[in-house]
Amino acid sequence: MSEDSVTSGSTSVGLAPRWGRVLMKMSGEALLGEQASGHDRKVLERLANDVATVQALGVQQCLVIGGGNIVRGASLAGSGIDRASADYMGMLGTVINALAVQAFIERAGVPTRVMSAIPMSAVCEPYIRRRAIRHLEKGRVVLFAAGTGNPFFTTDTGAALRAAEMNCDAILKGTQVDGVYSADPKKDPAATRYDRLSYQKVLADDLRVMDASAIALARESRIPVVVFRVREAGAYAKVVQGLGPHTVIGGEE
Numbered sequence: 271m272s273e274d275s276v277t278s279g280s281t282s283v284g285l286a287p288r289w290g291r292v293l294m295k296m297s298g299e300a301l302l303g304e305q306a307s308g309h310d311r312k313v314l315e316r317l318a319n320d321v322a323t324v325q326a327l328g329v330q331q332c333l334v335i336g337g338g339n340i341v342r343g344a345s346l347a348g349s350g351i352d353r354a355s356a357d358y359m360g361m362l363g364t365v366i367n368a369l370a371v372q373a374f375i376e377r378a379g380v381p382t383r384v385m386s387a388i389p390m391s392a393v394c395e396p397y398i399r400r401r402a403i404r405h406l407e408k409g410r411v412v413l414f415a416a417g418t419g420n421p422f423f424t425t426d427t428g429a430a431l432r433a434a435e436m437n438c439d440a441i442l443k444g445t446q447v448d449g450v451y452s453a454d455p456k457k458d459p460a461a462t463r464y465d466r467l468s469y470q471k472v473l474a475d476d477l478r479v480m481d482a483s484a485i486a487l488a489r490e491s492r493i494p495v496v497v498f499r500v501r502e503a504g505a506y507a508k509v510v511q512g513l514g515p516h517t518v519i520g521g522e523e
Contacts, residue, residue, distance in 0.1 A: 295480075298335060430485075445500060449465075466517065
């Protein structure tokens with residue numbers, strides 16, 4: 271799709287979405303906004319509006335939100351807490367974030383379901399693959415929480431796993447930058463953004479877009495990973511339509 275297409279506001283006019291079912295992954299830190307911890311209401315509202323816009327395009331959506339704004343298991347593991355327990359604490363943080371995001375998405379008029387890999391029926395549904403697919407088919411946004419339900423696996427890997435299980439057409443990785451660069455653009459003004467990369471180059475060059483397990487799983491499942499800047503209003507909807515700056519990993523190689 272051409273980036274010269276007519277646009278109105280934050281979304282394009284009359285453009286069909288590039289994919290029919292996507293999983294959008296973003297870090298918990300993205301919910302901080304200008305705050306030191308917790309959740310920024312403005313960020314939650316912007317995310318909810320973007321999700322509602324993508325929903326209006328007819329795209330089935332899954333979301334995976336990290337827990338780094340609340341607790342990071344890897345950091346706790348170095349403070350005297352054993353790694354497995356620290357990772358479980360991080361998983362609980364993702365459930366808190368999923369519930370917060372759910373509240374704002376539903377305020378935007380979009381039905382949702384939170385499904386946790388760790389059963390906690392008092393607050394959300396347990397993850398059941400067939401039920402999750404049914405929710406998507408009914409037009410509900412599904413938020414997957416608690417990673418894979420196992421320690422030693424990141425939310426990136428959990429996102430790649432759920433994308434494969436849901437038969438998603440793409441994984442959209444929302445980051446602080448508008449794609450993958452040859453070097454850190456904040457430190458190297460000569461750094462250039464890649465339009466497309468192979469899974470192998472990401473792994474071989476250790477580009478750290480997602481962890482190696484997630485990239486390997488995406489490659490095996492033949493699901494492209496699309497990296498874009500999530501903090502800009504409307505960027506999520508634009509990238510779903512193939513617009514705006516982004517980097518595609520895999521796909522047609």
